[in-house]
Amino acid sequence: MTEPGLSADSPFFCTPPLRTALRPSNESPMPTFAPEQPARGFRHASVLLDGAVEGLVHDPQGAYLDGTFGRGGHSRAILARLTSQGRLLAIDRDPQAVAEAAAIDDPRFFIEQGEFANLGEIVDRHGLYGRLAGVLLDVGVSSPQLDDPQRGFSFLRDGPLDMRMDPTRGESAADFLARANEGELAAVFKAYGEERFARRLARAIVARRPERPFARTADLAEVVKAAHPAWEKGKHPATRVFQALRIQVNGELQQLDAALEAALEALAPGGHLVVISFHSLEDRRVKRFIRDHVRGDTDLPRGMPIRDDQLKRRLASLGKARRPSAEEIQENPRARSAVMRMARKQY
Numbered sequence: 001m002t003e004p005g006l007s008a009d010s011p012f013f014c015t016p017p018l019r020t021a022l023r024p025s026n027e028s029p030m031p032t033f034a035p036e037q038p039a040r041g042f043r044h045a046s047v048l049l050d051g052a053v054e055g056l057v058h059d060p061q062g063a064y065l066d067g068t069f070g071r072g073g074h075s076r077a078i079l080a081r082l083t084s085q086g087r088l089l090a091i092d093r094d095p096q097a098v099a100e101a102a103a104i105d106d107p108r109f110f111i112e113q114g115e116f117a118n119l120g121e122i123v124d125r126h127g128l129y130g131r132l133a134g135v136l137l138d139v140g141v142s143s144p145q146l147d148d149p150q151r152g153f154s155f156l157r158d159g160p161l162d163m164r165m166d167p168t169r170g171e172s173a174a175d176f177l178a179r180a181n182e183g184e185l186a187a188v189f190k191a192y193g194e195e196r197f198a199r200r201l202a203r204a205i206v207a208r209r210p211e212r213p214f215a216r217t218a219d220l221a222e223v224v225k226a227a228h229p230a231w232e233k234g235k236h237p238a239t240r241v242f243q244a245l246r247i248q249v250n251g252e253l254q255q256l257d258a259a260l261e262a263a264l265e266a267l268a269p270g271g272h273l274v275v276i277s278f279h280s281l282e283d284r285r286v287k288r289f290i291r292d293h294v295r296g297d298t299d300l301p302r303g304m305p306i307r308d309d310q311l312k313r314r315l316a317s318l319g320k321a322r323r324p325s326a327e328e329i330q331e332n333p334r335a336r337s338a339v340m341r342m343a344r345k346q347y
């Protein structure tokens with residue numbers, strides 16, 4: 001059985017890290033690679049690595065933002081394409097991810113712990129607001145977050161029911177399950193997990209709560225499994241509930257909306273926006289955001305003849321949505337639901 005974006009037996013490979021040194025200016029990008037041991041044995045295989053970085057880096061001297069550092073696979077590949085004038089600012093809300101970034105010893109690279117909601121402020125602090133050549137968002141959770149039972153994302157590996165990407169702040173999944181009423185739980189399971197039996201599962205959770213609060217992932221998975229009337233083939237019956245809780249706890253959709261808005265403002269005209277998402281709830285938002293800004297808008301009343309420049313088209317689409325190849329999915333089954341969309345800022 002698999003978790004959302006997770007295959008228990010899939011092989012994961014770490015992108016080789018780039019160790020860069022100061023190079024004379026105007027040279028062509030020349031990365032050097034060295035083997036790396038990922039911290040605590042948890043690895044992340046970057047999805048759509050080459051396509052994303054190719055689409056992002058159109059100016060090797062530019063300043064870029066990797067809004068989702070994770071384990072730095074994309075960041076390292078971006079740095080490999082930049083000259084010594086290039087800059088890369090990375091952000092991640094997960095303190096473990098930020099700690100991993102210490103392995104990148106490169107004067108062109110900066111990392112900040114923070115979330116999408118503060119993206120504009122962080123970029124501004126680095127003097128890059130409105131000046132970025134590109135923004136990459138590879139949204140969702142990383143493999144180390146999913147694989148480490150202590151992070152509480154997994155229904156396959158027992159651990160504390162946490163699910164926060166930044167465990168130092170906000171409400172854990174256990175806290176939410178302890179305080180939400182049946183209606184709130186059902187609404188979350190339905191909206192964020194697209195769970196058909198949301199109400200029934202919420203009722204089972206509320207009925208069990210007085211006996212013992214939910215504190216462990218395996219306990220919640222068992223209660224949901226027992227209450228679920230229609231198991232889907234090849235899918236753990238708690239899959240949708242776990243996805244829903246993760247999205248709720250991390251405010252993932254609200255964060256994505258904030259990131260898209262902030263990224264558009266933080267880009268320089270001509271800058272590229274690249275977004276990789278892993279489920280349809282996210283991809284729908286990305287697609288709509290790009291489509292709306294490609295179509296443009298006008299304050300003029302309907303029916304009035306308008307010139308193209310009055311339409312305020314802030315983005316131009318850079319091709320169709322792209323998905324990983326069959327080979328990439330075979331190598332990394334977690335890539336299977338990924339969708340990448342790219343656009344260029346017009347003004």
Ligand SMILES: C[S@@+](CC[C@H](N)C(=O)[O-])C[C@H]1O[C@@H](n2cnc3c(N)ncnc32)[C@H](O)[C@@H]1O
Pocket residue numbers: 044045046047067068069070071072073074075091092093094097114115116117138139140141142143165255256
């Ligand atoms: C799919 S992983 C990125 C993997 C990365 N591209 C790589 O190659 O290693 C997503 C990362 O984004 C971070 N993240 C997700 N939502 C975030 C948010 N709202 N603000 C900041 N970071 C976020 C997660 O903590 C996670 O480390």
